[in-house]
Amino acid sequence: MGRRAYARFQKRHESVKSMFRVAQAAVIAGLILTAPATLLPVSAQSAARESAAKTEPLTIVTKAGAKRFDVEVMRDDAGRSRGLMFRRHMAADHGMLFDFERTEPVTMWMKNTYLPLDMVFIRPDGVVSRIAADTEPLSTAIIASGSPVSAVLELNAGTAAKLGIQAGDKVEHPLFKAR
Missing domain, CATH: 1.20.5 (Single alpha-helices involved in coiled-coils or other helix-helix interfaces)
Structure with a gap:
């Protein structure tokens, strides 16, 4: 070349x-x-x-009166596992209802959940069994029902105290009429 x-x-x-x-x-x-x-x-x-997300009406009857919420209902393992994870806000009159399909002691946690919550543990007859108030966001600490329940309602932290929701109050939703 x-x-x-x-x-x-x-x-x-x-x-x-x-x-x-x-x-x-x-x-x-x-x-x-x-x-x-x-x-x-x-x-x-x-x-x-x-x-x-599709919501359903739910009412909690307290000594002070009834309070209505719009709730998302988690009826399967995938929904119950995901719950309110990764959400940054929830309207004051909204919540999430976890249907466990049977009555047994349940445990919850706040992993990947940014919102502080009140967890309302509910027996199959719709009666509030216990409330875990103001749960810690992102915590992996176990939050136990303390007794057999069929559902858990998650509300914004402070809601139970503000509305006077306590053990013995009645939750009205078709889920509790079916049992």
């Missing part, structure tokens, strides 16, 4: 290397720019699921 041919070869080689670097930079930039977009649908789905 002569000097001119070699010079042309080197020039083409440098041109190809330069194009490769530009293409490589474009691919990397594309990955960086689209990474947040690929994560967005997951968080958007999560937010949409949270705000569009």
Whole structure:
């Protein structure tokens, strides 16, 4: 190969290397720019699921009167396992009702749960058995029902004290009429 041919070869080689670097930079930039977009649908789905979750009415009858809540009902293992994990807020008149399908002692925890909660343990006849007030967010400490129950209602922390909800009060929901 002569000097001119070699010079042309080197020039083409440098041109190809330069194009490769530009293409490589474009691919990397594309990955960086689209990474947040690929994560967005997951968080958007999560937010949409949270705000569009189907709720049912539930009433707690206390000595001071009745208080109505809109509750999401968790009826399967997946729902009960997920619960209120990763949620950052819950409306004051909302809650989550965990249906355990049978009557037995149950345990709860606050792993991956950012909201402090009141946990209302409910017997199959709808009577409040016990309240674990103001549970600690993100804690893996076990919170036990203390006696056999068929459901647990989670409310924003402080709700039970504010409304005077206590053991012996009655929870009205179709779940307790079916048992």
